[in-house]
Amino acid sequence: MDATYDPATIEAEAQKYWHDNRSFEVDEKPGADKFYCLTMFPYPSGKLHMGHVRVLTISDVIARFHRMQGRHVLQPMGWDAFGMPAENAAIKHDLAPSDWTYANIDQMRAQMDRLGFAYDWSRELTTCRPEYYRWEQWLFTKLFEKGLVYRQNSVVNWDPVDQTVLANEQVIDGRGWRSGALVERREIPQWFMRITAYADELLDELDRMDGWPTSVRTMQRNWIGRSEGIEISFDVVDHDEPLTVYTTRPDTLYGATYLAVAAEHPLAVEAAADRPELAAFLQECQQTASSEAVLETMAKKGMPLGIDVVHPLTGERVPLWVANFVLMAYGTGAVMAVPAHDQRDWEFARQYDLPIRQVIEPADGSAVDIDAAAWTSKEGRCINSDRFDGLAFQEAFDAIADQLEADGRGRRTINYRLRDWGVSRQRYWGTPIPIIYCDHCGAVPVPEEDLPVVLPEGLKVTGAGSPLVTHEAFVSVPCPTCGRPARRETDTFDTFVESSWYFARYASPDADRMVDEREAYWMPVDQYIGGVEHAILHLLYARFFQKLMRDVGLSTVDEPFARLLTQGMVLKDGAKMSKNKGNTVDPQELVDRYGADTVRLFMIFAAPPEQSLEWSDDGVAGSSRFLKRLWNAVHTHVSSDTPVAGALSDSGKDVRRKTHETIAKVGDDYGRRMTFNTAVAAVMELTNAIGRFDPATKDDHDARQEALEAAVLMLTPVVPHIAHGLWHDLGHAEPVIDAPWPVVDETALERDEMEIVLQVNGKLRGRLRVPTDASRDAIIDAAQADENVQRFVQDQAVRKTIYVPGKLVNLVV
RNA sequence: GCCCGGGUGGCGGAAUUGGUAGACGCUGCGGACUUAAAAUCCGCUUCGAGCAAUCGAGUGCGGGUUCGAGUCCCGCCCCGGGCACCA
Numbered sequence: 001m002d003a004t005y006d007p008a009t010i011e012a013e014a015q016k017y018w019h020d021n022r023s024f025e026v027d028e029k030p031g032a033d034k035f036y037c038l039t040m041f042p043y044p045s046g047k048l049h050m051g052h053v054r055v056l057t058i059s060d061v062i063a064r065f066h067r068m069q070g071r072h073v074l075q076p077m078g079w080d081a082f083g084m085p086a087e088n089a090a091i092k093h094d095l096a097p098s099d100w101t102y103a104n105i106d107q108m109r110a111q112m113d114r115l116g117f118a119y120d121w122s123r124e125l126t127t128c129r130p131e132y133y134r135w136e137q138w139l140f141t142k143l144f145e146k147g148l149v150y151r152q153n154s155v156v157n158w159d160p161v162d163q164t165v166l167a168n169e170q171v172i173d174g175r176g177w178r179s180g181a182l183v184e185r186r187e188i189p190q191w192f193m194r195i196t197a198y199a200d201e202l203l204d205e206l207d208r209m210d211g212w213p214t215s216v217r218t219m220q221r222n223w224i225g226r227s228e229g230i231e232i233s234f235d236v237v238d239h240d241e242p243l244t245v246y247t248t249r250p251d252t253l254y255g256a257t258y259l260a261v262a263a264e265h266p267l268a269v270e271a272a273a274d275r276p277e278l279a280a281f282l283q284e285c286q287q288t289a290s291s292e293a294v295l296e297t298m299a300k301k302g303m304p305l306g307i308d309v310v311h312p313l314t315g316e317r318v319p320l321w322v323a324n325f326v327l328m329a330y331g332t333g334a335v336m337a338v339p340a341h342d343q344r345d346w347e348f349a350r351q352y353d354l355p356i357r358q359v360i361e362p363a364d365g366s367a368v369d370i371d372a373a374a375w376t377s378k379e380g381r382c383i384n385s386d387r388f389d390g391l392a393f394q395e396a397f398d399a400i401a402d403q404l405e406a407d408g409r410g411r412r413t414i415n416y417r418l419r420d421w422g423v424s425r426q427r428y429w430g431t432p433i434p435i436i437y438c439d440h441c442g443a444v445p446v447p448e449e450d451l452p453v454v455l456p457e458g459l460k461v462t463g464a465g466s467p468l469v470t471h472e473a474f475v476s477v478p479c480p481t482c483g484r485p486a487r488r489e490t491d492t493f494d495t496f497v498e499s500s501w502y503f504a505r506y507a508s509p510d511a512d513r514m515v516d517e518r519e520a521y522w523m524p525v526d527q528y529i530g531g532v533e534h535a536i537l538h539l540l541y542a543r544f545f546q547k548l549m550r551d552v553g554l555s556t557v558d559e560p561f562a563r564l565l566t567q568g569m570v571l572k573d574g575a576k577m578s579k580n581k582g583n584t585v586d587p588q589e590l591v592d593r594y595g596a597d598t599v600r601l602f603m604i605f606a607a608p609p610e611q612s613l614e615w616s617d618d619g620v621a622g623s624s625r626f627l628k629r630l631w632n633a634v635h636t637h638v639s640s641d642t643p644v645a646g647a648l649s650d651s652g653k654d655v656r657r658k659t660h661e662t663i664a665k666v667g668d669d670y671g672r673r674m675t676f677n678t679a680v681a682a683v684m685e686l687t688n689a690i691g692r693f694d695p696a697t698k699d700d701h702d703a704r705q706e707a708l709e710a711a712v713l714m715l716t717p718v719v720p721h722i723a724h725g726l727w728h729d730l731g732h733a734e735p736v737i738d739a740p741w742p743v744v745d746e747t748a749l750e751r752d753e754m755e756i757v758l759q760v761n762g763k764l765r766g767r768l769r770v771p772t773d774a775s776r777d778a779i780i781d782a783a784q785a786d787e788n789v790q791r792f793v794q795d796q797a798v799r800k801t802i803y804v805p806g807k808l809v810n811l812v813v
Numbered sequence: 814g815c816c817c818g819g820g821u822g823g824c825g826g827a828a829u830u831g832g833u834a835g836a837c838g839c840u841g842c843g844g845a846c847u848u849a850a851a852a853u854c855c856g857c858u859u860c861g862a863g864c865a866a867u868c869g870a871g872u873g874c875g876g877g878u879u880c881g882a883g884u885c886c887c888g889c890c891c892c893g894g895g896c897a898c899c900a
Contacts, residue, residue, distance in 0.1 A: 040900095042900090043899090043900055045900090080900075083899080083900065084898085084899065084900085085899080085900085156898075157898075165898075166898080167898040167899065168896095168897090168898055168899080169898075169899045169900095170898085170899090171898095213818095215817050215818060216817085218816080218817065219816060219817050219818095219895075222815090222816050222817080223816075223895090223896085223897090225816095290897095290898090291896070291897085291898090292814090292815085292896050292897075293814080293815090293895090293896055295814090296814040296815065296896085297814055298814095343814095344814085418897095419897070421897080422897080422898080424898095425898065426898090427898085494898070495898095495899095495900070496897095496900085499900085531894090531900090532817085532818080532894060532895085533894060533895065533899095533900080534895095534900080535817075535894080535895070536816090536817095536895060536896080536897085537895085537896095537897065537900095538900080540897095568818095568819095568893095568894095569893085569894085571893095574892085576893085605825090605826095605837080605838070606825060606826080606838085607825070607826070608826085610818095611819080611826090612819085612893075612894095613825085614824080614825055614826090615825095616824075616825060616838095616839065616840095618824090618825095618838095618839050618840065619824090619825065619838070619839055621839085622838055622839055623838085625838095625853095626838080628853095632853095668829085669829095672829090673829065675827095675829085677825095677826075677827090677837085678826095678827070678829095678836085678837080680837080680838095681826090681827075681836065681837035681838075682836090682837080684837055684838075685836075685837065688837090755833090757832080757833045758833095759832085759833085759880085759881075761880070761881085762832090762879090762880055762881035762882095763881090764833060767833080788866095788867080791867095799880085800880060801880095802832090802880055802881080804832055807832060807833085808832055808833075808881095810832080810880055810881065811880090812880045812881090
């Protein structure tokens with residue numbers, strides 16, 4: 001064994017061993033305890049950044065730990081290869097998105113291998129390949145047959161100068177990021193997947209998904225947003241069709257003093273026909289980005305339409321307004337406003353001097369000042385509500401609902417905040433939507449035998465619309481039904497479609513179906529790891545797709561991810577590392593300088609996986625120093641002479657106790673708690689103890705061998721290369737990746753003495769060493785006899801004595 | 814605006830079920846080795862008072878529950894993530 005730690009050499013040796021032995025390629029081994037460990041696959045954006053290194057390292061630690069626990073571990077890797085950045089890079093550098101993407105993939109794959117991740121590369125997936133995306137085209141056509149997809153108008157951000165649809169990210173302060181033009185809302189026909197058909201199942205299963213963080217489950221629950229309410233019809237004066245609104249607060253119906261519709265609503269458009277100032281306002285409402293964050297934070301504006309509606313219970317006339325915060329796409333495009341009991345309605349009413357009528361008062365009789373703010377609590381009872389006065393929330397809800405239903409003016413409904421998933425993108429670098437439009441047959445799905453619809457690679461991207469639209473060889477096709485000339489859909493799928501089923505495809509990456517019977521062996525994913533920024537969209541869509549695959553008969557699994565770990569960001573100087581901020585650190589330079597193990601160790605040690613991680617150059621150097629100390633400790637041991645036979649010394653006993661205490665803690669930290677940082681800290685403590693220990697006898701020497709072996713084994717998931725070498729140096733022929741996890745020797749944990757903390761009135765006043773078998777009374781007596789304790793007790797009477805066994809005594813005086 | 818997190822020394826963090834606040838690492842300071850420096854090793858390192866024993870204060874802010882609160886409850890402040898076309 002070399003006296004000095006040379007990462008470059010030992011990492012190359014370990015990686016060569018894994019590569020030559022195909023150490024991480026797995027197949028379906030019957031009866032094995034399978035463990036499917038999966039990282040959210042990366043978008044191939046260029047080189048690996050620190051965020052990648054962190055999530056990939058966390059996943060690799062989990063995968064390698066479970067392998068050492070004897071499980072049959074699958075850890076695949078692939079590429080979420082379609083998306084907007086490739087188009088932007090293509091415009092900037094005048095090249096094809098495909099060339100840029102494949103070059104990035106090659107670069108990132110090589111970097112991953114240099115970091116020593118235990119991937120089964122035989123299952124590698126790339127979503128921009130027709131052999132991958134053909135199956136989601138196939139599924140789309142099946143869903144078309146089942147009525148789970150449909151085409152409908154919906155709103156996009158329109159750049160009137162570039163004549164193109166913008167992503168929310170491309171709208172900056174209401175303007176297009178390239179043209180600088182004011183963005184408009186525009187409605188265009190788009191394809192939707194009916195995720196709302198699965199809303200109840202997606203919601204109900206959250207209660208049972210105890211392998212997921214509660215925060216993510218809560219976010220999804222709120223996102224789906226199931227509510228029980230009433231659809232109420234208001235007759236519109238001089239119109240035949242009533243106006244329908246949904247409310248969860250029918251108990252406040254008597255306080256409805258106005259209604260508001262969206263700018264695109266037919267009633268608003270009709271009213272604007274002969275009123276230029278109203279038409280101008282509707283035009284202004286269009287001049288805004290479509291994201292909810294923008295709509296909810298912009299100044300609320302409105303105008304009266306000069307149309308009245310009729311209150312369904314009182315028969316009073318109530319004015320109808322148009323407001324910029326009401327969206328046509330959500331619900332019915334109309335809302336009922338109760339300013340006294342809804343804060344947004346209250347502010348709007350104040351702004352436009354609309355009446356505020358209190359119809360609920362606190363049940364406890366306390367006063368509320370409706371002039372100061374809306375009173376939104378449900379802990380009240382009705383007032384000013386005719387025969388419903390005095391009723392509590394639920395009573396009033398039921399009574400008013402019954403009345404409206406009896407009058408034919410209302411209907412109890414369950415409503416969801418969740419909206420169907422719009423999957424159409426007016427972009428080139430994506431999966432073609434497999435639809436052909438025929439003047440005679442309408443929208444026709446591409447027949448199975450004509451799939452895949454292959455995206456022509458190598459088209460020139462300009463930034464003004466998708467090049468597919470003008471690519472006649474792609475667009476012009478005969479109708480599959482009637483054979484007459486027809487045109488292909490030129491929109492592509494949202495890239496979330498590709499990432500909604502890749503986890504299943506890894507199980508059978510070469511199947512001539514979407515997935516084959518191997519899916520049943522590997523699914524569900526046992527541990528999924530990725531950024532918390534995916535807590536809602538990606539994870540909800542993936543859950544939805546799993547159910548779609550189940551319901552077309554491809555799977556029997558309900559939920560795709562049994563356990564979920566959401567890792568935090570990598571920060572530097574308190575901000576997320578990003579090219580924009582110019583605070584990035586290139587992982588490659590660190591790997592070149594310190595080796596992969598040091599980078600991996602720092603990533604794991606600096607913070608628990610779920611928290612953000614603050615970058616520190618000095619911390620990386622510290623991780624490297626620790627590996628040198630570990631190397632030196634093993635070198636010192638294997639190059640020392642074995643002392644003569646003799647029993648274990650007291651310090652040898654201490655080392656054995658520390659070894660087995662550490663084994664117990666580290667196993668719990670890796671397995672149950674997933675706090676890998678504290679696992680590493682515990683092994684550092686053990687290594688420090690080994691360094692201070694000078695074996696006097698053969699048994700002492702054996703204890704040091706045992707301690708070093710345990711330390712190496714426990715660090716193997718984090719720093720597999722140095723562990724590979726050291727395990728060999730400690731005298732083992734078999735590779736450390738297949739060595740079993742160390743087992744706790746309970747007898748080594750036994751102690752003769754324990755420390756008891758002494759408190760007076762809850763304040764620390766002393767410590768006490770007592771035999772482990774000391775009785776409660778003996779300990780309390782000794783506590784009261786303690787000199788410092790007596791200083792604080794003096795002649796005061798002890799009112800209460802609290803004894804926490806093995807921990808503390810608290811005297812209350 | 815709404816939903817979900819987070820806030821502990823000079824810094825990253827630890828404290829697992831309400832029971833010793835600051836493990837482990839970094840930085841800094843002091844020392845050893847060296848002609849010297851680097852590397853390495855040893856010691857100290859929450860703040861204040863004290864020669865010391867020890868005492869007081871302290872986990873974003875203000876209250877509360879408890880023998881005892883970083884941990885539980887109520888009300889705030891600040892920072893981060895998401896908000897349906899970034900992935």
